Amino acid sequence: MKILVINAGSSSLKYQLIDMEQEQVLAKGLCDRIGLDGKFVHNANGEKLELDHPMPNHAEGIKVVLQYLADEKYGVIRNISEISAVGHRVVNGGEVFVEATLMDEEKINTLESLTEFAPLHNPAAVTGLRACMEVMGRDVPQVTVYDTAFHHEMPRCASIYPIPYEYYEKYGIRRFGAHGTSHGYVAGECAKLLGRDVRDLNIVTCHLGNGSSISAVKGGRCIDTSMGFTPLAGVMMGTRCGDIDPAIAIYLMNKEGLTPDEMNAIMNKKSGVLGVSGRSSDFRDLDAGAAEGDDRCRLALDMFAYQVVKYVGAYSAVLGGMDALVFTAGIGENNPSIRSSVVWPLAHMGMELDESKNQERGGARIISTPDSKIKVCVIPTNEELAIARQTLEVISK
Ligand code: AMP
Secondary structure, eight states: EEEEEEEEEESOOEEEEEETTTTEEEEEEEEEETTTEEEEEEEEEEEEEEOOOOOSSSSHHHHHHHHHHHHHOOOOOOOGGEEEEEEEEESSSTTTOSOOOOOOOOHHOOOOOOOGSSSSTHHHHHHHHHHHHHHHHHHSOOOEETGGGGGTOOHHHHOOOOTTTTHHHHHHOSOOOOOOHHHHHHHHHHHHTSSOGGGGGGEEEEESSSEEEEEEEEETEEEEEESSSSTTOSSSSSSSSOOOHHHHHHHHHHTTTHHHHHHHHHHSSSOOOHHHSOSSSHHHHHHHHHTTTOHHHHHHHHHHHHHHHHHHHHHHHHHHHHHHHEEEEEHHHHOOHHHHHHHGGGGTTTOOHHHHHHHOOSSSSEBBTTOHHHHEEEEEOOOOHHHHHHHHHHOOO
């Protein structure tokens, strides 16, 4: 069975066609600059095709994807009827869509009404869904998979904010979290790696990338997560400030005469390690800067690791102890020095890093010593596979 996974952005659309028998990626690529000049990238059969291809809208993008998936030379299937279902990534399902869902017109309309929660991402997902239905016909199941779903069952004391309760009732303001598909996937893969049942494990998962979030996972379920009502909360990130005293925003708006939108842009796009270092949001640049003696790059890196340590400690407390710590995403998978700066301060909890294993590259692996009470793992995330698995589960019901 073959499942097409679609991750639609406002002017882009990433796709993967996955054969679920072997969980093997048959083809993947990107439609970029949709509505502009249109760029198409398609990887299949060990070859990469890059084309300028005008795509006035997402439906045209989907048509191009389907055309190349079934292309005689670059394709991997004979006919698009070989695609059994499509799984769509959706950033926020609010309190309505709390699990992967088989979509119909009515549900798409409901999803459309939730755009306020993810104004940049949800409308793109709706556009992608409608485009697939239009191009593939109504008989191909379209399933939506939500980044927020994994966090939905958090206890209320973790999800409700200490502001007047009426704002939760009136506007649905609560902690939604993000990267849930990734946290759920790596927690499951961690259990496999350790040869244990995920239901018996307390795991802290660190998704550290341009956007970073940390989750406390008890028995395979998320009980708390660092991102909040929006993905601005939690640890500092590439360009996002994460948790700060909320009064700072009010103070700065008054001092600098900033509008809410301008303040929002400062917190989302000019803060985090970029804001502190004044140099870059990319941790490779910060590592290079720190190695050259740039004090603010060093400070940004130290602050980031310090904040991750604080979250791991806090989540170990709410989990009642932990069995494993997982690193994933761009930084978590590729930056041994951040991993090291996070794990060593936690030695008192029973975490011991094997520094030579930490320096190695590779797939899912344990990087703690055999004696380490808490296992430290690096697990490459695979949100597309997780979406495909959940899509398969929904259509098999
Ligand atoms: P992501 O948002 O998951 O793509 O992560 C982006 C971050 O991961 C950037 O700060 C990069 O410095 C880091 N990163 C991604 N790939 C690598 C790599 N191959 N080596 C070192 N760092 C990487």
